[in-house]
Amino acid sequence: MKTSRVIPAALLALVLAAPAFASEGPTDAKGPVLLPPDVQALPVEQAILTAPPHVPPPIKRKHAARVVVNLEVREVVMRIADGAEYTFWTYGGSVPGSFIRIREGDVVEFTLNNHPSSKLPHNIDLHAVTGPGGGAASTFTAPGHGSKFTFKALNPGLYVYHCATAPVPMHIGNGMYGLILVEPKDGLPSVDKEFYVMQGEFYTQGGFGASGLQTFDMAKSIDEHPTYVLFNGSVGALVGDKALDTKVGDHVRVYFGVGGPNLTSSFHVIGEIFDKVWTEGGMKYAQEHVQTTMVPSGGSAILEFKMDVPGTYVLVDHSLSRAFNKGALGMLKASGPEDRVIYSGKEIDAVYFGAAAEEGSASARREAELKAKIAAEIKSNPAIASLTKEVQLERGKQVYMASCFACHLPDGKGMANVFPPLAGSDYLKADRDRAIRIVLKGLTGPVTVNGVNYNSAMPPQPLTDEQVADVLTYVTNSWGNEGPATTVDDVRRVKNETH
Amino acid sequence: MTATVRRVRPPVCGSALCNVIRYTCAGVALLVLTGVALGGSEIENPNSKIENAAMRMVPSGTYVPLQRSTKDPEQVPVAAFRLDTAPVTNADFLAFVTANPKWRRSAVSRLFADTSYLEHWTGDLEPGLRAPLDAPVVRVSWFAARAYARWSGKRLPSTAEWELAAAAGYTTAFGKNEPDFNRDLYAWLARPVPEVLPSVATAKPTLHGVRGLHGLVWEWVDDFNTAMVTGESRADTGLERDLFCGAGAAGAKETSDYAAFMRSALRASLKANNTTTSLGFRCAASLR
Numbered sequence: 001m002k003t004s005r006v007i008p009a010a011l012l013a014l015v016l017a018a019p020a021f022a023s024e025g026p027t028d029a030k031g032p033v034l035l036p037p038d039v040q041a042l043p044v045e046q047a048i049l050t051a052p053p054h055v056p057p058p059i060k061r062k063h064a065a066r067v068v069v070n071l072e073v074r075e076v077v078m079r080i081a082d083g084a085e086y087t088f089w090t091y092g093g094s095v096p097g098s099f100i101r102i103r104e105g106d107v108v109e110f111t112l113n114n115h116p117s118s119k120l121p122h123n124i125d126l127h128a129v130t131g132p133g134g135g136a137a138s139t140f141t142a143p144g145h146g147s148k149f150t151f152k153a154l155n156p157g158l159y160v161y162h163c164a165t166a167p168v169p170m171h172i173g174n175g176m177y178g179l180i181l182v183e184p185k186d187g188l189p190s191v192d193k194e195f196y197v198m199q200g201e202f203y204t205q206g207g208f209g210a211s212g213l214q215t216f217d218m219a220k221s222i223d224e225h226p227t228y229v230l231f232n233g234s235v236g237a238l239v240g241d242k243a244l245d246t247k248v249g250d251h252v253r254v255y256f257g258v259g260g261p262n263l264t265s266s267f268h269v270i271g272e273i274f275d276k277v278w279t280e281g282g283m284k285y286a287q288e289h290v291q292t293t294m295v296p297s298g299g300s301a302i303l304e305f306k307m308d309v310p311g312t313y314v315l316v317d318h319s320l321s322r323a324f325n326k327g328a329l330g331m332l333k334a335s336g337p338e339d340r341v342i343y344s345g346k347e348i349d350a351v352y353f354g355a356a357a358e359e360g361s362a363s364a365r366r367e368a369e370l371k372a373k374i375a376a377e378i379k380s381n382p383a384i385a386s387l388t389k390e391v392q393l394e395r396g397k398q399v400y401m402a403s404c405f406a407c408h409l410p411d412g413k414g415m416a417n418v419f420p421p422l423a424g425s426d427y428l429k430a431d432r433d434r435a436i437r438i439v440l441k442g443l444t445g446p447v448t449v450n451g452v453n454y455n456s457a458m459p460p461q462p463l464t465d466e467q468v469a470d471v472l473t474y475v476t477n478s479w480g481n482e483g484p485a486t487t488v489d490d491v492r493r494v495k496n497e498t499h
Numbered sequence: 500m501t502a503t504v505r506r507v508r509p510p511v512c513g514s515a516l517c518n519v520i521r522y523t524c525a526g527v528a529l530l531v532l533t534g535v536a537l538g539g540s541e542i543e544n545p546n547s548k549i550e551n552a553a554m555r556m557v558p559s560g561t562y563v564p565l566q567r568s569t570k571d572p573e574q575v576p577v578a579a580f581r582l583d584t585a586p587v588t589n590a591d592f593l594a595f596v597t598a599n600p601k602w603r604r605s606a607v608s609r610l611f612a613d614t615s616y617l618e619h620w621t622g623d624l625e626p627g628l629r630a631p632l633d634a635p636v637v638r639v640s641w642f643a644a645r646a647y648a649r650w651s652g653k654r655l656p657s658t659a660e661w662e663l664a665a666a667a668g669y670t671t672a673f674g675k676n677e678p679d680f681n682r683d684l685y686a687w688l689a690r691p692v693p694e695v696l697p698s699v700a701t702a703k704p705t706l707h708g709v710r711g712l713h714g715l716v717w718e719w720v721d722d723f724n725t726a727m728v729t730g731e732s733r734a735d736t737g738l739e740r741d742l743f744c745g746a747g748a749a750g751a752k753e754t755s756d757y758a759a760f761m762r763s764a765l766r767a768s769l770k771a772n773n774t775t776t777s778l779g780f781r782c783a784a785s786l787r
Contacts, residue, residue: 075691087689116615117692119717119777120761121768142768143775144615167760205682215682215689218757 033150035066039107042066047108049098052232053244055194055255056101059183064105071098072113073122073141073163073176080202080228081235081327083211088175088233089122089163095233096198096259097161097178102128104156104185109148110135116144121165123147127298128159128180136164156184158281158300160257169221169261173203175233177259179300184283191304192250197238199267199295199317199328200259201226208326209235224262229322231315231330238315238330248336250307257281260297266318267301268292269332271311278302292318307334309343389473389485396474399467404475407458412479418456420449423479435476436486436494439468465491554581554784555708560672562659565759577663582656583781584709585699586635586716587647589626595647597624602643609772611642616774633698635716635779641771644719644780655721656783658766662759665713667706674705675756684758687714692777713758719780723766 047069048056071091078095080086091097102108112124121142125134129151138149163176177200203221204214208228220227231238238244246252258265268291276285277293281300287293295301315330316323323329338345378384401410408414412423422428427449428435442460446453463471469486476483561574596603603623607616617638621627630636639647641655648654656664668674675681683703702711712718753759765778 077691087691116776119688119692121764140768142765142770142773143777145768145773165764167754167757170757170761205685213689215686218685218755222755 029147035107035150039066042107044068047100047102049092049100050196051092051094051098052096052196052198053238055099055181055196058187058190058194059101059103060187061103062185064103064107067102067106067108068111069100069102069108070111070113071100071124072115073118074115075118075120077213079234080204080214080230081209084204084206084209085213086174086202086204087213087216089120089171090175091124091161091163091178095175095177095200096196096257097176099178099196099255100161100180101183102153102180103183103187104153106153106182107150108153109150110139111146111148112139112141113146114141114143118143122163122171122176123165124161125164126151126159126161126180128153128155128157128161128182130154133164134161140165153182156182156283158182158255158257158278158302160259160281160298160300162259162298170216170218172259172261173201173221174216175200175202175259177257179255179257181255188253191253193244193246193252195244195252195254195332197231197244197254197315197330198257198259199229199231199263199265200233201261201263201326202228202230204228221261226263226326229263229317229326229328231328235327238332240331243312243331243333244315246307246332246334248307248310248334248339250334252305252307252332254303255300256295256303257300258295258297262297263317263319263322264297265295265328266292267295267303268316268318269303269305270314270316272305272313272332274303274305276304278304307336309339310334310336311343389477392470392473392485393477395467396470396472397478399463399471400474403461403463404471408475412475412481417452417454419458420447420452420454422475423481425449425481428476429481429483432472432476432483432486432490433494435472436468436491437497439463439472440491440495465495553584555584556580556786557582557660557664557667557707557709560663560666562663563753564659565753565756565763575659577659579786580656580660581784581786582660582664582707582709583653583783584704585702586711586718586779586781587644588633588699589620589630589636590632592636592639592647593624593626593632595650599646599650602646607643611772612640613772613774615776616640616643618774619776629695631695631698633700634696635699635711637696637716637776637779638774639719639779640774641719641723641769643774645721647780648782651782653782653784655719655780657722658720658725660783661712661718661720662762664707664709667709669703669705672706680705684713688758688761716777716779717762717765717775719778720766723769724771 042063042065044066045068047067049069049071050056072093073089073091074093075087075089076093077085078088080088088095110124110126112122114122121140123133123136123139123141125136127134129135131138131151135149135151139147141147159180159182161178161180163171165171177198179196179198203217203225204210204227205217206212206214206227214227217227228235236242256265256267274290274293275288277287277290278284279286279293279301280295281302285302285304290303293301293303311334313332313334315332317328319328400408407419408422412421414421420427427447438458439461442458444457446455448454461468465488468491469488472486475481476486557580559579560577562577563574600606601608604617604620605623615638619627619629619638621629626632645655666673666675668677668680671677674684696716699711699715702714704710705712769775769778
């Protein structure tokens with residue numbers, strides 16, 4: 001096993017035929033595609049890639065081309081919110097990744113380079129690609145390597161691209177997504193301004209705005225509970241100086257995509273109506289005059305609207321907790337002259353009282369006074385008062401027959417030498433508050449009733465204040481007893497005694 | 500030298516055919532055809548560390564492959580074995596290339612190590628400032644790692660062995676249930692590769708007294724190229740599965756161990772002559 005032999009030429013050729021950037025030595029690469037002569041004859045052009053929110057210029061040519069796209073994957077620490085950083089995995093160093101613009105029928109020679117400083121392998125699934133994995137299987141690339149594959153853009157549309165290396169939710173959740181626009185053969189209508197906006201969620205161990213380098217939180221990701229929901233990869237990416245800039249009169253087109261990994265966006269621009277929506281990134285505008293358009297994870301939409309009046313228009317995901325608490329908020333500014341017929345601005349600011357207006361409060365006071373008067377009137381009317389007592393007697397009888405009769409007997413005479421009588425009881429009559437106290441708290445020990453000594457125990461009664469008042473009214477007005485009614489107020493007063 | 504394709508099977512995507520070809524090309528055919536013998540051609544290491552204190556025993560256990568075909572066993576029994584307590588350092592590797600000139604950067608065959616092999620070293624025998632002596636060696640190929648292991652009288656751990664050892668937390672056999680272990684693991688995964696790697700001593704030892712399986716560098720395993728094999732034989736190419744995107748979870752029993760998916764994806768992305776800035780290795784040995 002010590003002799004070295006000559007490498008067979010065929011094998012050497014196989015090894016050396018690999019593209020220059022590919023891994024030297026053995027590889028599973030199939031080697032360069034042999035393009036037919038008509039494709040080889042097409043002009044070759046380098047794709048212009050742009051970082052968000054910019055979009056490459058429209059394609060002017062009326063023929064197919066061989067388009068060379070070189071995209072680099074880098075794992076970089078960038079700001080996610082003020083004072084907070086995150087390790088984003090990026091296509092081209094930005095989130096979302098570089099915008100790619102090609103034309104239907106183009107043959108794209110796509111190279112994905114994974115920077116040597118990367119920790120992980122990555123790949124790319126372009127939804128614009130027809131073929132297994134959308135290119136994912138052909139671009140699976142170790143750190144410090146590059147992969148190339150060729151595809152023909154068969155379908156026009158606005159397509160999401162993203163990383164498809166396991167665990168995919170983490171690769172996408174770290175910012176690995178972008179848009180590729182395949183223009184139809186006849187191009188798209190021209191507009192004044194085009195923008196690139198993409199929504200995605202981030203799952204961090206710290207809460208929203210927590211400072212320092214934030215770590216991906218697997219549990220939040222699996223539960224789909226994002227810390228951040230963002231446009232273009234950071235809180236405030238499209239705010240203030242970085243707001244999208246337009247002028248009154250501009251026809252604006254927004255290429256909007258959702259990277260996810262999980263959430264569907266309810267995309268809305270506050271104060272604007274989308275004149276045309278090319279739903280789902282398809283190539284005919286499907287609807288006009290739309291307030292909010294739904295864009296699924298891994299999907300897109302093209303939105304067109306005209307700037308009629310100046311001001312700041314806020315982009316939101318109309319699932320508003322995301323906009324208010326998780327960062328899904330951007331701005332589009334329009335500068336130019338006002339048109340107060342279309343939108344006047346505030347015309348009047350006056351005091352308004354609503355239900356607390358002068359008349360209102362006066363009448364409410366009057367109403368309260370009248371109600372008090374009615375209550376007093378009822379209270380002082382003997383007929384109604386005695387009726388009230390009648391009612392109490394009836395209810396009190398029910399309580400008595402449920403709770404008291406077993407010892408004091410239905411006729412209130414008690415049991416000789418064991419339980420004292422209530423009928424004609426001097427003890428009962430002598431102190432009404434004491435009677436209330438006994439019902440509430442029970443009584444144990446010797447008592448003398450009508451000259452006879454008793455020594456037993458009555459437990460506290462589990463009755464409501466109303467039941468106590470009713471049952472006492474009943475016993476003090478039955479079997480020959482007579483007395484005033486016991487009211488709920490009496491019972492409460494006794495209850496609140498401090499001893 | 501055996502030419503059998505092992506079927507200890509994890510993971511994730513790619514095709515059986517590719518992997519077989521890859522394995523065959525990388526591990527076997529070239530060697531057979533070129534007659535380059537990797538076995539036993541290294542100079543014997545006088546300080547062969549097989550029984551030294553820098554190894555610890557990892558008790559036997561079972562490894563649950565991340566992904567498996569229906570024909571694969573649900574669990575792979577793993578016999579107790581010995582494992583280096585730390586990854587191989589630049590100092591260790593310097594000793595190896597000093598004793599074995601053919602593994603020096605300027606001399607190594609491109610078949611066995613690509614152009615970034617030891618690229619951060621100052622010279623053939625000078626690790627230099629970007630490769631501190633006590634830091635893990637990186638930018639080494641699978642071939643180089645195996646040659647080193649043989650030279651030191653050891654071998655590379657299998658995927659099953661490595662994963663079994665790496666499953667241990669700081670205090671229990673299952674780190675994934677230890678909050679601080681998980682926190683450290685995912686914090687490391689979230690950090691980009693540093694320009695200069697830290698000393699192996701900075702890693703906290705786990706239950707088995709082994710340090711740095713997580714938190715320093717990725718590590719080669721002997722059968723790295725079985726990752727993402729579909730489990731179908733070559734005749735069943737019609738059943739080939741490309742397990743990307745959501746399909747990456749197809750056939751996976753435990754889909755919530757993202758770190759395991761990351762390791763598996765890395766292994767699957769590599770060729771045997773590849774080297775990367777964050778990939779090193781450590782050695783194992785069977786019990787005698």
